Amino acid sequence: MLNPILPWQEQNWLVLNRYLHQQRIPQALLISGAKGLGKYQLALQLSQTLLCTHRLKTGLACQTCSSCTLFKAGTHPDFMPISPEEDKKIIGIDAIRGLITKLTLKPQFDSYRVVLIQPADQLNNAAANSFLKCLEEPNERTCIVLLSEKPQQLPATIRSRCQKLLVPTPTAAVAREWLKSQGITEHLDVLLSLAQGAPLLAQQYVSETLIATRLQCFDDWLKVGAGQLNPISLAEQWYKLDVKLVLFWQISWITDMIKCRYSADSASLYHVDLKQPLQERAKQLNLQQMYRFYDSLVERMQKVDTQINKQLLLEELLIAWLNLNKRS
Numbered sequence: 001m002l003n004p005i006l007p008w009q010e011q012n013w014l015v016l017n018r019y020l021h022q023q024r025i026p027q028a029l030l031i032s033g034a035k036g037l038g039k040y041q042l043a044l045q046l047s048q049t050l051l052c053t054h055r056l057k058t059g060l061a062c063q064t065c066s067s068c069t070l071f072k073a074g075t076h077p078d079f080m081p082i083s084p085e086e087d088k089k090i091i092g093i094d095a096i097r098g099l100i101t102k103l104t105l106k107p108q109f110d111s112y113r114v115v116l117i118q119p120a121d122q123l124n125n126a127a128a129n130s131f132l133k134c135l136e137e138p139n140e141r142t143c144i145v146l147l148s149e150k151p152q153q154l155p156a157t158i159r160s161r162c163q164k165l166l167v168p169t170p171t172a173a174v175a176r177e178w179l180k181s182q183g184i185t186e187h188l189d190v191l192l193s194l195a196q197g198a199p200l201l202a203q204q205y206v207s208e209t210l211i212a213t214r215l216q217c218f219d220d221w222l223k224v225g226a227g228q229l230n231p232i233s234l235a236e237q238w239y240k241l242d243v244k245l246v247l248f249w250q251i252s253w254i255t256d257m258i259k260c261r262y263s264a265d266s267a268s269l270y271h272v273d274l275k276q277p278l279q280e281r282a283k284q285l286n287l288q289q290m291y292r293f294y295d296s297l298v299e300r301m302q303k304v305d306t307q308i309n310k311q312l313l314l315e316e317l318l319i320a321w322l323n324l325n326k327r328s
């Protein structure tokens with residue numbers, strides 16, 4: 001059987017395995033780490049192993065017992081995943097109330113029961129308060145696993161009651177090896193740089209043919225700068241994409257241009273493959289204005305998760321980009 005533990009999570013798994021081996025299952029475990037590092041996969045592995053009735057000597061789930069079969073089919077009654085409802089970002093009080101009711105009952109099988117909350121930082125205030133009660137009163141044979149990219153946004157009262165496990169970002173060499181093992185062999189450096197070192201995010205970028213989309217967006221962005229494409233119509237197109245990603249790209253293009261002005265070496269660029277066009281454009285732009293534009297991009301990025309009108313936001317930025325090119 002293939003090792004189901006991701007290579008950069010081996011230390012994490014050793015810690016978890018020790019808990020299992022010593023029967024010291026934490027009542028609450030907070031798994032944190034950046035997006036795309038496989039926190040969810042690790043939590044699933046732990047959950048299945050806790051529920052498995054015939055755990056292997058290696059410490060992993062057997063994959064064949066009735067618990068494992070139910071788990072893999074997504075129907076194990078003692079596995080309780082909680083996430084925001086579809087179309088919503090927040091985990092509300094109703095989901096937590098439902099959980100509390102279920103936890104008053106005994107687990108249905110003889111093993112553990114696992115609650116998986118993700119993303120845990122999206123519990124709203126009422127839900128978080130109510131959830132705290134779950135943590136304060138020990139539940140029978142229950143392990144509550146919380147996943148979060150932003151653990152600092154969880155109330156300190158919740159954090160302090162959890163064992164903590166941080167999933168690390170792998171070294172570039174480990175990440176590249178893993179991507180190759182997944183059949184991804186091209187643009188590895190660009191991908192990892194875009195994904196800020198997170199292999200699963202890099203993999204997602206490939207599967208979404210994002211490389212091609214990024215090149216198209218970059219091309220259109222340069223055209224807006226050169227006055228060959230209307231910023232309003234490009235904003236309309238970009239609005240249909242992942243706005244956060246488009247913002248991130250613009251920030252990284254400008255960052256790369258500023259680096260080019262300081263003759264940074266290619267290795268430090270986000271978009272190594274775009275070095276030449278970035279360098280050419282950078283030469284023609286006013287450095288101070290580039291910094292100002294960078295600031296306004298970052299400021300918009302901080303607002304992108306709010307109710308702000310995202311199409312308008314893109315329009316404003318593209319017009320500012322056009323003006324920057326005109327003035328320089």
Ligand SMILES: [Zn+2]
Nearest residue numbers: 052062065068
């Ligand atoms: Zn099993």
